[in-house]
Amino acid sequence: MTRKPFIAVNAHEVLQRHGLDSMDALWALQLEAVDAPNTGRGGWSSVHRLELEDANGTLQPFYLKRQDNHCTRTLHKPFGEPTFAREFRAIQQYAREGIPALEAAFFAERRVEGRAQAVLLTRALDDYAPLDEWFERWWQLAAADIRMLILSAAALVRALHNADRIHNCLYPKHVFLKLHTDGAGARFIDLEKTRRALFGERDRVRDLETLHRRSEVPSRTQRLRFVLAYLGRTRVDAQARDLIARVLQRSAGKGPRP
Template structure:
């Protein structure tokens, strides 16, 4: 895979001398969290501010994922970058890639992924923490935004795989909320229809435990858009939740 530079970010990266893998790899930055050391390598995330535009720079070494197409493994960022591109092509709101490249050096497989920071957006987890303080209109708007995001995702034939509150980002506007997704590493096509859709939605509802039954129904109304029986979906989601809790 050749190096990728987003057209909208090329000029900015060029002004800062950051259009090459080595330049981004060598940047001295403070990680925003502890490195991920699973999979036999490491992976870290850093914030990069270039004037008024902010990015998150992700670097990894020997942090590989294996699949039928890549039995020997490939950098997890390579998979995430492909999914970011797929979401863009399918019109699914998600984070934007500014740069991606990978390199092989003796004993290492390195990868760099630069994405635009979601400044002005807030994850659903943050709204859930203050759910009791939100007025009814804002609650309904958030539920509608989450339901519509899930509908767009599944109508495009994709399953997120980690459809959790921390991966759903919201931005308030005058007449509601925009919503988009991050963390696309586990995305895959919907292979098993309703079963996969339920598998995607149930973890969100389980983690959003502050939502009442009526609020869950509002989200499902937005998700289904009148195309299916609400009670049957509630039953499927409830059965999966009981099954998951019984395994604990």
């Protein structure tokens, strides 16, 4: 049984134009995966790039994510549900709360012979690059660009935490940034594990520590600039010192990055 799919208003025309406005059609597409399929959780999950020409002759890039019986169990879903269903709900929640993130173009799920299947189509963020890729050319960037990227990333995480949510997997590869003439833009991806900050400050510190530990390139001064921007401060005060101490204390207990 297939439920009525979600189709974004700005994607309906191009999907319909190519006969891809149904789960059956997207499921049947033969595409090369961008990386090896994930075969955990008793099923499989794959990601493919899809480019569709619109009525103006412009290519619209997407990422097509499909999974079969690749489920997670929660208190609300004790029998499990596709992880992409969780991510789709999170994408919608982020949009409602004004937290910049990837955009969903299509989502549908169904059960086939007892197996849970899901399709999630998201718009490609081709104008952006993940923070870990920015780190690879950190030393080639102008000081003003580095500052802008730091401020943009800090504002993004602050917007998330101000909405009383945590990413819960805040690696640099999940923070997408772009530079343009008016400054920088930022968006989150990979929202499968995001949740409410049930434990308040402890959860927020957990997010920040993950990003700190996984970001090996920035200097101490640049990390301090991130913290001050995140807190909306211009200089170090008691709150900034306390936050830095909490993050470093948690990081010390984690040991080196695996």
